[in-house]
Amino acid sequence: MAVSGTALEIKEIYDPYVQKWKEKGGRVVGYSCVATPVELVEAAGLLPYRIKALGNPRTDLADGEMSLFNCSFCRSCLQLALDGTYDFLDGIIETNGCDHLRAMFENWQHNKNLPFFHYLKVPHFFRDDSLEYFRGELELLREHLASHFNAPVETESLRGAIEDWNLVRKRWRELCELRELPEPRVTGSEALALELAGSHMTGKDFADLLSSFIEERREAPGRKPKARLMLCGPATDEVAWLEEMESLGAVVVADALCFGSRAFLHRPGTGENPLDELAEGYLNTIFCPRMYKEYDKRRSYILDAAKRAGVDGAIYLYNKFCDLHGTDSVLVRRDLENSGIPVLVLEKEYSAAADLGRIKTRVQAFLERIGGGAR
Amino acid sequence: MMEKGYVMRPGENGFERAVGILEMVYKFTEQVSDEAVEGAANFVFPELKNTVLGLLELPANRGLEIFFFQRLLELFWEAMRAQSEGKKLIFIPFTFPPELFWAFDSLFPLCTEIVSGAIVNICYGQGERFWDYAMSLGLPDSLCSGNTIGIASLLAGPGLKPDAIVYNTPGSCNPNAKIHAFAADYLGIPQFILEKPVDESPRGREQYYKYLLRFVRELEEWTGEELKEDRLREVMQRAYQAVELYNEYWELKKARPCPVPNIFSMTLLVLRSQMWGREDCVEVLRRMVDISKERLRKGEYAAPEEVARIYVSYIYWLFDFYNYFTWMEKKGISILGDILAIHYFPPIDYSSKESMLRAYADIAFDYPMTRQMGGETISLRWVDDICYAVQDLGADACVFGGVHACKHTLGTISFFRRELMKRLGIPTLVLIGDVFDKRQTPMEIFQHEVETFVDQVVSRKKAGRRRAKSG
Numbered sequence: 001m002a003v004s005g006t007a008l009e010i011k012e013i014y015d016p017y018v019q020k021w022k023e024k025g026g027r028v029v030g031y032s033c034v035a036t037p038v039e040l041v042e043a044a045g046l047l048p049y050r051i052k053a054l055g056n057p058r059t060d061l062a063d064g065e066m067s068l069f070n071c072s073f074c075r076s077c078l079q080l081a082l083d084g085t086y087d088f089l090d091g092i093i094e095t096n097g098c099d100h101l102r103a104m105f106e107n108w109q110h111n112k113n114l115p116f117f118h119y120l121k122v123p124h125f126f127r128d129d130s131l132e133y134f135r136g137e138l139e140l141l142r143e144h145l146a147s148h149f150n151a152p153v154e155t156e157s158l159r160g161a162i163e164d165w166n167l168v169r170k171r172w173r174e175l176c177e178l179r180e181l182p183e184p185r186v187t188g189s190e191a192l193a194l195e196l197a198g199s200h201m202t203g204k205d206f207a208d209l210l211s212s213f214i215e216e217r218r219e220a221p222g223r224k225p226k227a228r229l230m231l232c233g234p235a236t237d238e239v240a241w242l243e244e245m246e247s248l249g250a251v252v253v254a255d256a257l258c259f260g261s262r263a264f265l266h267r268p269g270t271g272e273n274p275l276d277e278l279a280e281g282y283l284n285t286i287f288c289p290r291m292y293k294e295y296d297k298r299r300s301y302i303l304d305a306a307k308r309a310g311v312d313g314a315i316y317l318y319n320k321f322c323d324l325h326g327t328d329s330v331l332v333r334r335d336l337e338n339s340g341i342p343v344l345v346l347e348k349e350y351s352a353a354a355d356l357g358r359i360k361t362r363v364q365a366f367l368e369r370i371g372g373g374a375r
Numbered sequence: 376m377m378e379k380g381y382v383m384r385p386g387e388n389g390f391e392r393a394v395g396i397l398e399m400v401y402k403f404t405e406q407v408s409d410e411a412v413e414g415a416a417n418f419v420f421p422e423l424k425n426t427v428l429g430l431l432e433l434p435a436n437r438g439l440e441i442f443f444f445q446r447l448l449e450l451f452w453e454a455m456r457a458q459s460e461g462k463k464l465i466f467i468p469f470t471f472p473p474e475l476f477w478a479f480d481s482l483f484p485l486c487t488e489i490v491s492g493a494i495v496n497i498c499y500g501q502g503e504r505f506w507d508y509a510m511s512l513g514l515p516d517s518l519c520s521g522n523t524i525g526i527a528s529l530l531a532g533p534g535l536k537p538d539a540i541v542y543n544t545p546g547s548c549n550p551n552a553k554i555h556a557f558a559a560d561y562l563g564i565p566q567f568i569l570e571k572p573v574d575e576s577p578r579g580r581e582q583y584y585k586y587l588l589r590f591v592r593e594l595e596e597w598t599g600e601e602l603k604e605d606r607l608r609e610v611m612q613r614a615y616q617a618v619e620l621y622n623e624y625w626e627l628k629k630a631r632p633c634p635v636p637n638i639f640s641m642t643l644l645v646l647r648s649q650m651w652g653r654e655d656c657v658e659v660l661r662r663m664v665d666i667s668k669e670r671l672r673k674g675e676y677a678a679p680e681e682v683a684r685i686y687v688s689y690i691y692w693l694f695d696f697y698n699y700f701t702w703m704e705k706k707g708i709s710i711l712g713d714i715l716a717i718h719y720f721p722p723i724d725y726s727s728k729e730s731m732l733r734a735y736a737d738i739a740f741d742y743p744m745t746r747q748m749g750g751e752t753i754s755l756r757w758v759d760d761i762c763y764a765v766q767d768l769g770a771d772a773c774v775f776g777g778v779h780a781c782k783h784t785l786g787t788i789s790f791f792r793r794e795l796m797k798r799l800g801i802p803t804l805v806l807i808g809d810v811f812d813k814r815q816t817p818m819e820i821f822q823h824e825v826e827t828f829v830d831q832v833v834s835r836k837k838a839g840r841r842r843a844k845s846g
Contacts, residue, residue: 064789065790067807069779070782096573099549102783102786103785103787106753106787107790121579123570125545125568133572133582290545295556322515323517323782326514326515326517327514327518327556330512330514345513
C-alpha cells in the first residue's frame, strides 16, 4: 500500500502505532495544546499523544460533567476519557488553553485520577518576564517527568528530540509548498489526516512519514481546484468533514488551524541550553487567540499564508461557544476582506451530522460567491 | 409617553443616557414616602419601575439606596468630565480592584460591568440594542452580557470613549478578557494587561507581583505620572477603612434572621468594583452597616419569618432588582452573598510603596473570580471558598445562577454540586440564564424554580432536622 493510504487511515484513538508502543512496554502521556513541548516528553522516553476525538459524536457521559454551553470538542474528548477509550494513557499534561479545556482536564482528573497529572502553566503573552516564567515551567515539567517516570531528561536526548521535531516542521513546510502549487498535490483533508497520524508519533517517525508522503506526491499529478481556500480556526480533527467540503470542488490550500499548520510554527529559540530554546521557541509562536496583545502577529501570519497560497477565499471555522475564536473571527474577517479575500465565518457543533447539510449549503453558496462554484 | 426622554439622544451613548435618567435620583430625599415611591414607579417605563421598586419599596434600604445612587451619579459625572479635565478615562473589568487607579491623579477608572449594569437597569430596552449591535458585528452570542453591553455601547454610538482598556482575566475568564481586548483592537486604543498565573505556589504569587510592577510602570509611562507613595497610602488607607466595614458587614450576615437587606448585596458589588478607595465608598458602607446593626437590634425582617438562607454560589442576576432581591426578601429568603462577596484582605504595611503594592498584589491575586476561576483548579478553589462562606454564614442551600458565558463554572458545576453535598450536605439549585439579559431566562422562571426549590427541598430539609432534634 502507498504511504498515503496508510497515513490517511487514522480511525482509532488507540491507534496501532500507539498499541505497538505500549506492547513494547512504552508509556504514553496525553496533552492537548500546541504550547506543550513534545520534545521534552519524548526526551524522557515517553510517547507524547495529542488528545483528539476523531469526530466522535457521543457526549452523553461528558454532558453529565460539563454543560451544553461548553465546547463540544472538549466534551467529545472527555467522553472518550470517561468511557475508557483513553485508559491507555499513563498520564496527562494539562495546559491553560481556554476555559473549556481547563474544565475538561479537571473533570478528567476528578473522574480518572491519573497517577501522572501535570499542569503546565502557559503565559498569555510573550515578554521577557513571561518567558522567564515559562522557562521555569518547563524545568518543573522536566523534573516531574523525571521523578514520576524515573526518566531523567538528559541534555543530549533533548537535543536529539529537538532536532527530530525541527525536521518535522521543515517537512511540514515542504508539504505546505505542495499544497500551495497552482495545481495542489495535497488536499487539506490529507494534510489534516497526516497531522493527526503524526500527533502520536515520535518526531523521527513523523518526519519519516512526511518525507515518504512528500516524495510520493511530488511526482503525482496535481488537481485543479474550482476554488483555493484557506481554513482558519481552532483544533478541529474532523477529516471527514473537511473531505465533504473539498468534495464541493474547492481545495484547502492553506490553513491556520490548531490541528494543522499552527502546530508547526515553532521556531528554534536563541537560548544557550535546550530548555531556553524550547521556552522561547514555543511561547513566541503560539498563534492562537488565547494570546493577548498579539493580534497583529496573528493577522500577519494569516495574511502572509493566504497570499503565499493565492487563496480565493477563506473560511473561519469554530465550534459553538468558543469565545476566543468567535471574537477573533470578527477581526480576521475584517482584515482579510480589506485585503480583498472574501471570508465565510462558520460556527458549528463538533461532529454534528445534523449540521453537515446546513454547512455544505453555506460553503456551496460561498464558493459561488467567490466564483468557485461556476468554474 | 414612554419613549419621550428615555430614548437615545444625538451625541449620546448608552452610558450617557443612563446618567441622564439617573439624575432623577436628586428628586428624592432620603426620607421619601411610600406614596412618592409608588408615584415614581408608576411614572417610569416598566423596566425602570422594577429598578425603582427594587431599590426603594422596602423602607429599610430606601434612604441608603438614594444616598448611594446620588454618590454613584456624582462619580458618573466625574467620569464624563474626566477627559475635558485632562485625565485619561480607562475601562477596567469588575475583576480588578479599582483602588490602584484612584491613586493616579491622571486616571479615571470606569468599570465596564458597572456601565453595563447602569444601562440595563436604567435605560429603556435594558441595553438589548447594544447586545444586538455586538451580535451584528459578528461577535459570538456566547460572550458575556456583563461586559459586552457596556463595550458595545461604546462601539455603537457617539459620545464617551475610553483612552485605554485594562483587563486581568486572560486565563481566568476568556469572554471577559477577549471582549476587552477586542474593543481595544477595534478602537485602536492602548490595552494594559495584568495576567494572573494559574499558579498558587509562592513562585506564582511572586510572578504576579512582578507582572504588577510592570503593569504600574506601563501606566506610569503612558500617563507620564509616577505613582506617588503618599497618594497610594491615602487611597489604601481609605480602602482599608472600607475593609473594616466589610468585615462588620460579613459578621452581620451571620445573624438570624439576616438583618442585612438583600439589595445591599448589589450595593456592595458596585462599591467594590467601582468605588473602593474613595471616601464616598466608606460613607455608603458605613451607613449600610449602621442600618443593618439597627435592624439587628430591633429584630426587623421584611417577612414574618426567615424561610431560607441562600448562598448564591456564583453571581446574582442583575437585570431586575425588584423581582430578584426584593422578591426573595419578601418571601423570607435571605441572600447571604455570592462569589463576588468573598474577599480576602491581607494585613497591610503602609510604610513604603513596595509594601503597599505587595498587599495590593495579594488582594488582586485573591480577588473574587480571579481567585477561583484563575485558580490552579477552578473547581476545587471554587468549592472550597463557597464551602467556607456557606459554613461561616450558616446558609441552608446554594443557588447557582449560571451565566451562559461562564464556561469555567458551567464546565465544573456538576462536580461543584456533588462536592458541596458531599462535604456539607448542602443542596444546590442549578439555573442557567444571564446576568443582564432577561431574554435568556426571564425572572418569572427564576422565581418559580427558587420557590419550588425552597418549598420542596430547603424547607423540608429544615423541618426534618427540627423533627430529628425534637424526636
